[in-house]
Amino acid sequence: MPNINPDRLLSDLRELRQFGACGNGVVRQSLSPIDIVSRRWLVQKLKEAGLEASIDGIGTVFGRSRASGKALLIGSHTDTQPTGGWLDGAMGVIYGLEIARAFGESPQTRSLAVDVASWIDEEGTFASFVGSRSFVGEDVDSLIEQARDKDGQSMRDAIRAAGLENEPRARIEQGRYVAYLEPHIEQGGVLEASRKRIGVVTTIVGIRELEIVFSGQQNHAGTTPMKIRKDAAAALFAFACQINSEFARLTGPQTVWTIGQVELHPGAPSIVPGRAEMILQFRDSNAAKLDELQARALALVDAADAAGPVRVTATALKDAVAPTVMNAGLQKHIAAAAERHAPGAWISMPSGAGHDAQVIATRIPSCMVFVPSIAGISHDFAEDTSEDDIALGCQVAASAAESILRAARSSEVKPSRF
Amino acid sequence: MPNINPDRLLSDLRELRQFGACGNGVVRQSLSPIDIVSRRWLVQKLKEAGLEASIDGIGTVFGRSRASGKALLIGSHTDTQPTGGWLDGAMGVIYGLEIARAFGESPQTRSLAVDVASWIDEEGTFASFVGSRSFVGEDVDSLIEQARDKDGQSMRDAIRAAGLENEPRARIEQGRYVAYLEPHIEQGGVLEASRKRIGVVTTIVGIRELEIVFSGQQNHAGTTPMKIRKDAAAALFAFACQINSEFARLTGPQTVWTIGQVELHPGAPSIVPGRAEMILQFRDSNAAKLDELQARALALVDAADAAGPVRVTATALKDAVAPTVMNAGLQKHIAAAAERHAPGAWISMPSGAGHDAQVIATRIPSCMVFVPSIAGISHDFAEDTSEDDIALGCQVAASAAESILRAARSSEVKPSRF
Numbered sequence: 001m002p003n004i005n006p007d008r009l010l011s012d013l014r015e016l017r018q019f020g021a022c023g024n025g026v027v028r029q030s031l032s033p034i035d036i037v038s039r040r041w042l043v044q045k046l047k048e049a050g051l052e053a054s055i056d057g058i059g060t061v062f063g064r065s066r067a068s069g070k071a072l073l074i075g076s077h078t079d080t081q082p083t084g085g086w087l088d089g090a091m092g093v094i095y096g097l098e099i100a101r102a103f104g105e106s107p108q109t110r111s112l113a114v115d116v117a118s119w120i121d122e123e124g125t126f127a128s129f130v131g132s133r134s135f136v137g138e139d140v141d142s143l144i145e146q147a148r149d150k151d152g153q154s155m156r157d158a159i160r161a162a163g164l165e166n167e168p169r170a171r172i173e174q175g176r177y178v179a180y181l182e183p184h185i186e187q188g189g190v191l192e193a194s195r196k197r198i199g200v201v202t203t204i205v206g207i208r209e210l211e212i213v214f215s216g217q218q219n220h221a222g223t224t225p226m227k228i229r230k231d232a233a234a235a236l237f238a239f240a241c242q243i244n245s246e247f248a249r250l251t252g253p254q255t256v257w258t259i260g261q262v263e264l265h266p267g268a269p270s271i272v273p274g275r276a277e278m279i280l281q282f283r284d285s286n287a288a289k290l291d292e293l294q295a296r297a298l299a300l301v302d303a304a305d306a307a308g309p310v311r312v313t314a315t316a317l318k319d320a321v322a323p324t325v326m327n328a329g330l331q332k333h334i335a336a337a338a339e340r341h342a343p344g345a346w347i348s349m350p351s352g353a354g355h356d357a358q359v360i361a362t363r364i365p366s367c368m369v370f371v372p373s374i375a376g377i378s379h380d381f382a383e384d385t386s387e388d389d390i391a392l393g394c395q396v397a398a399s400a401a402e403s404i405l406r407a408a409r410s411s412e413v414k415p416s417r418f
Numbered sequence: 419m420p421n422i423n424p425d426r427l428l429s430d431l432r433e434l435r436q437f438g439a440c441g442n443g444v445v446r447q448s449l450s451p452i453d454i455v456s457r458r459w460l461v462q463k464l465k466e467a468g469l470e471a472s473i474d475g476i477g478t479v480f481g482r483s484r485a486s487g488k489a490l491l492i493g494s495h496t497d498t499q500p501t502g503g504w505l506d507g508a509m510g511v512i513y514g515l516e517i518a519r520a521f522g523e524s525p526q527t528r529s530l531a532v533d534v535a536s537w538i539d540e541e542g543t544f545a546s547f548v549g550s551r552s553f554v555g556e557d558v559d560s561l562i563e564q565a566r567d568k569d570g571q572s573m574r575d576a577i578r579a580a581g582l583e584n585e586p587r588a589r590i591e592q593g594r595y596v597a598y599l600e601p602h603i604e605q606g607g608v609l610e611a612s613r614k615r616i617g618v619v620t621t622i623v624g625i626r627e628l629e630i631v632f633s634g635q636q637n638h639a640g641t642t643p644m645k646i647r648k649d650a651a652a653a654l655f656a657f658a659c660q661i662n663s664e665f666a667r668l669t670g671p672q673t674v675w676t677i678g679q680v681e682l683h684p685g686a687p688s689i690v691p692g693r694a695e696m697i698l699q700f701r702d703s704n705a706a707k708l709d710e711l712q713a714r715a716l717a718l719v720d721a722a723d724a725a726g727p728v729r730v731t732a733t734a735l736k737d738a739v740a741p742t743v744m745n746a747g748l749q750k751h752i753a754a755a756a757e758r759h760a761p762g763a764w765i766s767m768p769s770g771a772g773h774d775a776q777v778i779a780t781r782i783p784s785c786m787v788f789v790p791s792i793a794g795i796s797h798d799f800a801e802d803t804s805e806d807d808i809a810l811g812c813q814v815a816a817s818a819a820e821s822i823l824r825a826a827r828s829s830e831v832k833p834s835r836f
């Protein structure tokens with residue numbers, strides 16, 4: 001059994017945290033200067049672990065094992081939200097580094113190939129999942145040209161500024177991978193609430209987003225009587241309350257929905273808003289439930305529009321993500337490792353967040369393992385996980401990695417029955 | 419009777435419109451370069467009309483009649499909203515110019531003194547009503563130091579950039595003024611709806627503003643179950659719906675309320691907002707009604723805070739404006755002039771918008787006259803008034819000005835009864 005080194009693991013995680021540290025959190029958005037510095041550091045660490053490593057032509061860090069035969073790919077991301085936590089993504093990548101290192105240190109596992117990836121821009125500073133999408137063969141060139149960060153810089157220009165535009169891009173190597181494993185913090189409070197320490201991910205939930213626009217008449221807030229107003233904000237508030245009431249009625253056991261972005265135009269205390277916009281996002285692991293929620297939302301839009309006096313329209317945003325089921329065989333390997341290292345302290349659970357695993361799963365059998373998030377907090381500086389849980393998660397992932405690779409090797413050498 | 423010249427009036431209004439013209443609207447915020455250019459133009463026009471005119475030390479344009487005796491002050495503002503209309507404020511100032519000119523042209527009115535003012539920053543690019551507040555004797559120096567525009571420039575720096583910091587400031591001249599008259603567009607739809615052409619203003623409504631803050635817990639929109647969320651935005655939406663329902667129940671005949679500004683933090687589709695803010699503004703000509711509405715709003719805040727899970731707090735903003743009653747005697751002069759030039763086509767009505775007249779009224783008996791706004795639209799590029807109504811309003815104001823001044827002169831020469 002490969003034994004990971006908890007002190008070395010935590011030391012590397014803390015070192016990575018220093019790149020963009022901001023209080024307890026980290027500000028290290030994709031392709032920012034500090035992100036590039038951290039990627040060079042990661043390449044060096046992977047090389048010291050014995051891998052062939054480099055930053056590819058769009059920013060993904062890829063480390064390739066020198067061992068022969070089928071390989072396991074372990075990955076996640078080291079970019080952060082605008083004001084992110086220190087473990088979201090970073091933990092999975094450093095798990096990969098530590099597992100590759102632990103495998104190389106033991107004669108029993110030295111021959112097993114573990115590749116490690118830090119996919120660029122999981123968090124969508126420019127566009128979500130660009131690194132993993134490029135890796136599985138999607139043509140991302142027009143995306144890179146068009147995607148811009150909040151300051152209006154294109155991803156193409158950011159890649160050029162980082163001096164990466166002439167580097168080769170990491171691409172899936174046909175026949176190499178037996179599986180993709182993405183370890184991650186849970187980012188929610190399910191493990192903590194159920195007093196468990198490991199989550200074996202069954203499904204990554206699907207995401208739908210509707211942009212809903214309310215078009216009224218901008219006017220003076222003092223001189224326009226209530227009866228003749230076409231107040232776009234008032235229509236938005238009423239609609240939001242309807243959604244929150246109706247979705248609560250229709251919700252499945254894992255449904256979540258959020259109105260996290262709202263704009264009022266022009267947005268001044270003395271002006272009746274003429275236009276208001278919201279993004280309504282909802283997630284579920286069941287595609288039929290997503291269809292049901294979307295149909296209800298659109299019916300409410302039509303009803304509000306018909307009732308007037310404000311026009312209401314909805315547009316389904318393009319980046320809708322279908323629910324992705326994790327490979328059942330791989331889940332068993334993780335469950336067995338979890339039961340070995342934390343008997344009775346693990347559960348199977350869906351992932352409410354999106355992950356690169358949902359992209360990689362289109363080409364490689366994929367699986368995920370979760371560790372608890374303290375107080376369920378993430379996408380916030382306060383995000384954290386106990387050191388014991390961080391170490392346990394890595395040991396579970398390492399044991400699962402070994403058993404996945406050994407099972408693949410044994411099936412390779414099995415004589416064909418035909 | 420002074421006869422105003424409609425063609426000259428409209429020609430001057432169109433010329434002023436060119437400073438900052440943007441489609442049908444105007445972008446001419448206080449102390450911007452184009453605003454300063456327009457003020458120099460106005461000074462020249464006032465001089466050509468025979469007045470002593472200059473830009474004062476904070477930007478107000480002031481034209482003083484050379485006639486002796488009690489004077490009538492006619493004023494409004496030539497600064498605009500960020501995306502404003504061409505008549506809001508500008509019309510009243512050009513009325514003053516045209517009336518001063520018409521008075522000077524006729525031997526019967528040449529001896530009557532009409533002063534003209536364009537008060538700086540009525541619209542609050544830096545802070546509302548700075549010009550009129552300075553004129554009535556308020557110490558505005560610390561305000562000028564602290565008030566900043568959207569780009570963070572202080573009003574002090576903008577005054578310095580305009581080269582005005584060493585100019586004297588216009589100040590009320592004790593004993594000079596019999597009255598202040600502010601002609602203005604209605605900015606609402608009451609005149610149009612009642613098919614009237616002139617409004618005699620009875621009261622300028624009072625304004626209250628509450629800043630209401632919702633403090634929850636920022637979190638991941640995919641991984642945070644609905645039951646454990648502390649969603650600041652959801653709390654804001656529910657509160658807004660309660661306000662709209664409760665205020666509709668309590669409303670007086672002229673009450674208006676508006677939630678025109680909302681911020682969600684951090685404001686992303688995939689993040690449960692941890693903080694949300696709104697400005698709730700309400701107006702009424704009755705101070706007791708304002709008290710009642712404010713008490714109800716604060717009770718709803720307390721109830722929402724007690725219900726949880728989001729904390730809710732309210733702060734009354736400092737710039738609350740008390741209702742201001744227009745001088746009853748002056749209203750009679752305007753009503754008589756309206757009946758003379760537009761028999762049966764005028765009404766008495768409150769002003770839903772704030773005006774410099776509410777500031778000047780603290781020191782000088784004040785009155786206002788309104789002309790219709792097409793479709794009730796203002797604070798918008800689409801703001802407009804028919805040319806016939808613009809001309810009629812100026813003639814009514816001119817006739818009222820003459821009768822106000824003549825009444826004052828006759829009372830001056832009356833022998834004292836004691």
